[in-house]
Amino acid sequence: xxxxxxxxxxxxxxxxxxxxxxxxxxxxxxxxxxxxxxxxxxxxxxxxxxxxxxxxxxxxxxxxxxxxxxxxxxxxxxxxxxxxxxxxxxxxxxxxxxxxxxxxxxxxxxxxxxxxxxxxxxxxxxxxxxxxxxxxxxxxxxxxxxxxxxxxxxxxxxxxxxxxxxxxxxxxxxxxxxxxxxxxxxxxxxxxxxxxxxxxxxxxxxxxxxxxxxxxxxxxxxxxxxxxxxxxxxxxxxxxxxxxxxxxxxxxxxxxxxxxxxxxxxxxxxxxxxxxxxxxxxxxxxxxxxxxxxxxxxxxxxxxxxxxxxxxxxxxxxxxxxxxxxxxxxxxxxxxxxxxxxxxxxxxxxxxxxxxxxxxxxxxxxxxxxxxxxxxxxxxxxxxxxxxxxxxxxxxxxxxxxxxxxxxxxxxxxxxxxxxxxxxxxxxxxxxxxxxxxxxxxxxxxxxxxxxxxxxxxxxxxxxxxxxxxxxxxxxxxxxxxxxxxxxxxxxxxxxxxxxxxxxxxxxxxxxxxxxxxxxxxxxxxx
Numbered sequence: 001x002x003x004x005x006x007x008x009x010x011x012x013x014x015x016x017x018x019x020x021x022x023x024x025x026x027x028x029x030x031x032x033x034x035x036x037x038x039x040x041x042x043x044x045x046x047x048x049x050x051x052x053x054x055x056x057x058x059x060x061x062x063x064x065x066x067x068x069x070x071x072x073x074x075x076x077x078x079x080x081x082x083x084x085x086x087x088x089x090x091x092x093x094x095x096x097x098x099x100x101x102x103x104x105x106x107x108x109x110x111x112x113x114x115x116x117x118x119x120x121x122x123x124x125x126x127x128x129x130x131x132x133x134x135x136x137x138x139x140x141x142x143x144x145x146x147x148x149x150x151x152x153x154x155x156x157x158x159x160x161x162x163x164x165x166x167x168x169x170x171x172x173x174x175x176x177x178x179x180x181x182x183x184x185x186x187x188x189x190x191x192x193x194x195x196x197x198x199x200x201x202x203x204x205x206x207x208x209x210x211x212x213x214x215x216x217x218x219x220x221x222x223x224x225x226x227x228x229x230x231x232x233x234x235x236x237x238x239x240x241x242x243x244x245x246x247x248x249x250x251x252x253x254x255x256x257x258x259x260x261x262x263x264x265x266x267x268x269x270x271x272x273x274x275x276x277x278x279x280x281x282x283x284x285x286x287x288x289x290x291x292x293x294x295x296x297x298x299x300x301x302x303x304x305x306x307x308x309x310x311x312x313x314x315x316x317x318x319x320x321x322x323x324x325x326x327x328x329x330x331x332x333x334x335x336x337x338x339x340x341x342x343x344x345x346x347x348x349x350x351x352x353x354x355x356x357x358x359x360x361x362x363x364x365x366x367x368x369x370x371x372x373x374x375x376x377x378x379x380x381x382x383x384x385x386x387x388x389x390x391x392x393x394x395x396x397x398x399x400x401x402x403x404x405x406x407x408x409x410x411x412x413x414x415x416x417x418x419x420x421x422x423x424x425x426x427x428x429x430x431x432x433x434x435x436x437x438x439x440x441x442x443x444x445x446x447x448x449x450x451x452x453x454x455x456x457x458x459x460x461x462x463x464x465x466x467x468x469x470x471x472x473x474x475x476x477x478x479x480x481x482x483x484x485x486x487x488x489x490x491x492x493x494x495x496x497x498x499x500x501x502x503x504x505x506x507x508x509x510x511x512x513x514x515x516x517x518x519x520x521x522x523x524x525x526x527x
Contacts, residue, residue, distance in 0.1 A: 020054040020096040020123070022046070023077055025062040025104050038063070045098045048125045057094055071107075081118045095119070101126045102146045112147045169259035170417065171403060172267035172424050179252060180204065180233065180243075181271050194268050201271055203230040204253065208272045211248055212279045213475050214303045215468070218244050248280050255428035265424035267399075269431060299324060300467050301345055304474055308484025310335050316342070326483070340486060349474065352490035353458040355500040356477070362506065363456050388434050395427045455499050 024041040038061055049056050058080060060073040077097070084093035097115075099105040101124055106112050115122065121132040131143050165175035168191065178184045178194040181204035187193035207225060210216045216224070218241045225231070225239045232239070239247070247253070254277040255270035256263055299316035307314055307328035312335065316326045324342035328335040399420060406416040454461070454476070462473055477496050482489045492500055 017092060018052075018054050018096070019057045019092070019094040020049060020098050021058040021060065021077065021080065021094060022049070022056055022098045023060045023074070023105060024100065025071070025074075027063070041100050041104070044100060045125060048123070049098060052123075054096065054098065056098075074111075078114060078118070081120055085118070096121045096123065098123045098125060100124075102143075102149075106147045109144075109147060112144065166260065169257075169262075169264050170420075172265055172399075172420065174252065174257055174266060174268060175259065179250060180230070180239075180247060181253065182268070183233070196269055196271060197233070200230060200233070203228055204247065204271050207244065207247060208253070208276050208280050211283060212276060213472065214283060215471055215475070245284075248284060251277065253277060255424075255431075265421050265428060267424065267427075270428060274428075299326075300342060300470060301326060301349075301474075304471075304478060305345075305481050305483045305488070307335060307337050308482035308489060309337050314483055337484065338486070340483065344486070345483070345488065348488035349478075349490070350459055350462060352488060352500075353462055353477070355490075355503060356455045356458055356492070356496050358456050358499070358503060360456070385434060388430055392427065392430050392434065395423050395430070399423050399427075455496065 022042065022045045024038055024045065026038055026041070042059070042061075046056065048054075058077075060077045060080075062071045062073045081095070081097075084095060087093045097105075097120055099122065105122070105124075106115075119133050121130060123130050129139075129143070131139065135143070168175035173187070173191060174182075174194045178197075181197055181200045182194040183197045184192050185195050203225070206228065207221055207230065210224060211221060221244045222239055222241050225244065230239060231237060232243075251257060251263070252266065252268075253271045254274040255268070256265050258264075301314070302316060303313075305314040305326070306312065310328065310330075310332045312329045312331045314326050315329055316324050319325055325339045326342065326345060327339045328337045402411060402416060402419055402423075405411040406413070411419075454473075458473075458477070462470060465473065477493060479491055479493045481491045491497075
């Protein structure tokens with residue numbers, strides 16, 4: 001008997017421990033406020049657990065943002081509680097959850113049903129309420145009402161947030177996180193706005209300029225972005241090919257933006273001109289049929305010519321493993337244009353480059369004239385800058401007055417949107433004209449010098465280059481040339497179009513009148 005008594009005394013204690021898990025939640029904005037912070041909630045609930053003799057076995061926390069409002073840790077909490085129902089005999093399951101209050105735990109009735117079906121006990125610490133499967137019908141009713149109120153508050157907050165963002169969009173203010181090249185700052189009126197990121201702006205511009213040449217694929221640009229340091233601002237991650245595509249296809253970079261499917265004109269300073277954006281978009285459309293954005297072979301004249309008969313693209317293919325021929329795609333029906341050898345097209349481009357070659361004496365004279373006119377041009381540009389600045393101020397004043405009129409009911413919503421979009425579009429164009437004028441003071445002459453250098457040595461420079469460099473040079477001089485009947489109709493870019501026409505006239509006159517002083521009268525105001 002004594003032996004049996006001793007064995008019973010030595011048996012392990014089977015009393016279940018009081019265990020609990022803690023759940024805390026904040027939004028990104030609430031995390032900035034001490035009263036709502038995760039640390040404040042956690043300290044309060046740990047103190048509550050010690051006061052009520054609970055051993056905390058797990059802690060789950062969710063931080064919700066406006067961009068991603070999912071509750072990952074709430075899902076993990078539910079999985080943990082479900083696993084406690086499947087514990088083998090002899091194990092002590094945890095069926096208690098400690099939370100601060102109702103709206104920290106539930107967001108909707110679905111959450112309430114999910115937790116209720118688990119048969120667990122919830123301690124709403126700040127409300128001094130304990131809900132369990134044994135709670136009375138009145139307590140369950142009050143608890144359900146509180147959950148409905150919490151859901152209503154969440155829905156109302158979401159609606160108000162959406163309304164506020166839509167109103168900002170209508171005012172020309174980008175209402176969300178700044179895309180690459182911009183950053184969010186506090187605006188003069190207390191609203192969050194976007195401004196140019198001085199570090200990323202030149203890098204974004206370079207992406208547009210490179211792609212507009214037609215020499216770079218999305219994959220090339222992704223590598224180049226990594227090389228020059230254009231990355232995601234917060235994470236520092238490299239830009240993927242899809243990120244580059246989105247960047248090149250987003251109108252926010254020239255001043256407009258889409259919000260909820262509607263195009264608005266923004267008040268922010270654009271990064272690229274609308275002309276450059278449209279050029280890039282045209283290039284994107286041309287390549288849309290090719291998933292990688294790259295041709296199998298980098299043909300020299302690809303993208304530089306269209307068919308003079310039907311306007312379709314001229315494409316290239318290799319015959320007999322080494323001969324390159326160009327032909328019309330025939331997308332608009334059968335086309336009479338015959339195949340053309342690459343060497344023949346090459347010779348015709350060289351001939352057209354000869355039209356812009358300038359004599360040394362002409363170059364010397366033009367440089368002298370340009371240098372003497374620099375002061376006068378600068379004075380004219382400064383006058384233009386002053387006039388445009390005044391127009392810009394007037395437009396900004398009109399926009400501000402229109403917004404006040406809308407708030408006072410003087411202007412209806414439709415009329416306000418129509419007028420504000422028009423004025424903001426004018427304002428965007430004006431900002432670019434001002435920016436271009438302000439950058440021209442010294443760059444004007446330097447730009448002309450480069451143009452003259454290219455014009456003077458075009459044929460020699462072209463002939464001495466490899467294919468890649470030849471393409472870059474042709475893209476600099478030409479745009480949308482055509483091929484018809486075996487002949488190239490060269491379409492020069494500015495200012496090479498003026499150089500070609502004026503140079504033709506100069507050479508004709510030189511044959512009949514070799515006197516330089518008379519010949520130079522042909523050139524004023526052409527460059």
